[in-house]
Amino acid sequence: MRTRVRLDTAERVTTVRLDAPPLNAFDTEMRRELAEAARLIADDSAVRAVVLYGGERCFAAGADIRQLAAFGFEEIAGWNRAMQETVTAFAQLPIPVVAAITGYALGGGMELALAADFRIAAQDAVLGLPEVLLGIMPGSGGTQRLARLVGPSRAKELMMTGRRIAAAEAAELGIVNRLAEDPYAAALEFAGALAQGPRFALQAIKEAVDQGIDSPLADGLALERSLIAGLFATADRDAGMASFLRHGPGKASFGDPA
Template identity: 65%
Template sequence: MPHVRLDVDGPVVTVRMDHPPLNAFDTTQREELAARVRELADARDVRAVVLYGGERLFAAGADLKSLAAMGPEEVRGWNRALQRTFDEVARLPMPVVAAINGYALGGGLELALAADHRVAAEDAVLGQPEVRLGIMPGSGGTQRLTRLIGPSRAKNLLMTGRRVGAEEALRLGLVDEVVPAATVYEAALAHARRLAEGPAAALEAIKEAVDHGADIGIPAALALERALFTGVFGTADAATGIRSFLEHGPGHARFEGTPRNRESHETTDDKEEKGEEK
């Protein structure tokens, strides 16, 4: 049976990890995840992605039995491949939403950090416990965690290896939403569907501007933003969005490739905006 499969729901695709009992990353799971992500990177009809490990847990890290049998050079190559795979997740052109049930530890949290939005169950447990094994995160944990929650908070989690519950993770900014465990996947899917209805080129450009702009100086980052803005302004979706705003006001545009009726996925902000217009 495959360890990673793709479940298609219109323009939203779920990357479903299914490697009992812990979704631990061994070579097979890493290779299958990489293959599935590369398929998505080139799929023109995919507008958003959900990462999901099932109802019990997201992923509990690397397969330590496999790592313990490796020498330093072999570990270096294995880690480089896993780091590259998670980086490919982060560089997907469409929005990526992580649906976190149960444990997201070690490599599991590093995969979740590669997403653009994280939805966690009320009983979810997150952490980078590698230091307690005498090692450190090696697949983005020190870098993405620092960029997400800041150096001081990141060092606290990385140096103590402590686990945090969902509410603390929300306060830290480690996750974006906390929902009942039974609704995690549906909440993530609903968010992904809303994003899938947006202008694909603009969403890709926003993601690129934020992700790459954070790693360069402000003059270069502003130049990147300016170039991306100019490129997006010439798209069909931009023409549609501007025309719709001028004719009907905000929130009514249906962008190219949007397969659903916007009314079925209205957000609270949409409803409040309509109330203000009235």
């Protein structure tokens, strides 16, 4: 059976390469391989950052519509739960995740990109959640993650019209962090820089933001206090502060390079 998802690790950065051309459609096998990829990365403490990439021509154009068209209520309920959990597994990785977007990132493809912490897109990339044009709705986190990025009104407008947007507009809306001629190279460079940083501090920042954003302010501040106190027990804190006192900012080397 052909592998639809490939993993490549170098310099503590793992690329999750979607490899089901031409559109990297999300069928059951793709979903299973993505779930396994997320599990393998979560279990590998040597991986410090992740890049999601669909190749030079297309990030991912969404679900396999032929498969979805054959589903009834019982089939889609189970399939969608599994797909939602798979996308969420990438969002919950305790390390930075960067999506390198080329070509189309539509439907489930955009939802996977939204699960990343950062998105870098090609100038000619196209993004959208067009499920409404099929008489359905986004079901792999799009309604929740997009609204948190751009606000409820703009998210509803994009999802209720199914409108596709160019990368430049996505950047203006805050969906894309930046544009690049070669988004994969840019994503690898950015992820590589993050991978050199203090592992537990990066994890704590991600946890504080992701968990605190939907909490009352007092709860978010309590989480922040707990996380920063814990960081004072890490070797990276010792290295960072000792280096600052000796050499000034930006000189520390963090973590085991193995």
